Amino acid sequence: MIRNVLEYLEQTTTRFPDKVAFATEKQSYTFAQLQQRAKQIGTALLRFGVKRAPIAVMTEKTPDMVAAFLGCVYSGNFYTPIDVTMPKERILSIFETLQPVVLLIDEKSQKQTDALGYTKERLLLEDIPQVIEQDALLQIRKTAIDTDPLYALFTSGSTGVPKGVVISHQAVVNLTEWYAETFSITEQEIIGNQAPFYFDSSVKDIYAVLKTGARMEIIPKQLFSFPVKLLPYLEEKQINYIDWVPSALCIIANTNALEKICPATLKKIMFVGEAMPTKQFNYWRKYYPDALFANIYGPTETTVDCTYYIIDREFADDEPLPIGHACRNTDIFLLKDNRLAEEGEAGEVCVRGRCLALGYYNNPQKTEEAFIQNPLNPYYPEKIYKTGDIAKYNAYGEIIFLARKDNQIKHMGHRIELGEIETAVQSIDLIENCACIYDTDSQKIVLFYSGAEATQAYILKKLRDKVPKYMFPNVMMQMETLPQTLNGKIDRLQLREYYVQENQ
């Protein structure tokens, strides 16, 4: 049994030392090169003399970034990838929670970190010497256990402060073993990676490569806007396997691009991160009748995936795709008023098993609220994670996602708390009051605000420093005052009605 993800790297390097592991247009690493580089980075990190401590990695998405992750692990610590394009305030808020021991940067991100005014320890990847202290690295491994943290990923928090989900080696090994076996991933696979490395679905792509000896082609981000450039790229790189956010697949479907170019190499097509619209799925299936399609579901707190559905029958365009069944070593149940929901009855998706995160970094209160004692088991301590997603079983016994319990949404593959946007807008000087709703049909974030002098351009300009672009409202409606319920809360129902009326 694998206890530490470095065992994947080491075993695969022994099998395929000279096979390419990770590649972009500009850089590629074989497994042997990757291992060597990771050990060098690990050695350079030894001087900080810490263990199980967070290291922030803020670089371009390259093979070297993967080496940096693994270098953190070699040094006995865990990594947190940071999106270099995130607004300053958000990065600083993450650093405030995380208190990283050191920030790993590259020449490209150096300027951005200069602009942050970050004065603590930084280490430039390009400056790391080619020195490996093998014995010291081995000593660290001897004391490592499988429940040690591997990474912490930050997700949107309703109060405006992102939460750092801490995931253990054990959970990622469990995920990787299940994933590689279920989808028959071998060293033959060429994975076309779309997910940014600060986005948890990339974890599957990365560790599937390390376990099996497959190859990852990191697809240039800008290609995803241009289907007629992206599809020939997939063909040229012989990519046969993709696990993308549905928005990326939908752009191709909505522009009918497969009609012109339909890469013959594609065999396995997965989607995760948000609901895949069935109409666009059916479009893909028309062009790939023999491919394996899987709809995958899971919050970051359950280590990427907790349910999956291999699509094995026909669906009408208006019929939702099931999120299916529990992944290995995972138990899913639907809770309704602290009892199991009956067949056909809606309940909250609850998760039990190896996949559960260790908790939120430096945030015991949120951890306690989200990871609770299993209400069905009063006999011994057992944690479950309540996802906040409402679902039901269909006649096939498959889980169907219905809605969110709270104000969390999935937009362009990103998980967003509308409260985080509201907190950011509220902090703008000319704003009096604000509230957001989500229009699921047209996939738009709608902001209502009051504040006579606040123009839309002003709001957007101010938001740039506060939240990532995917959180920007797509529609902004100015009101004199926002409607309130009897107990003085903003009346979101009335806002929604108003929005529907305005759009008729």
Added chain:
Amino acid sequence: METLLKILAEIRPDVDFEENKELVDSGELDSFDIVTLVGELCEEYDIEIGADDIVPENFNSAEAIMALVTRLQED
């Protein structure tokens, strides 16, 4: 052109669309912007933008975007 500049300014108020002629090549516009923009253009000008037209050349400058819109309106 005025309407177009207004749409562009709503999507990205921080970009100088009258000056920048390498919006895509310089990485100024990313996939979020392009997807949003395509949606807005289709809605505002009542056009359909097919895959063949969604290429960097057509989005590198406000003029190029306007030329695309005009051509599709004439089709």
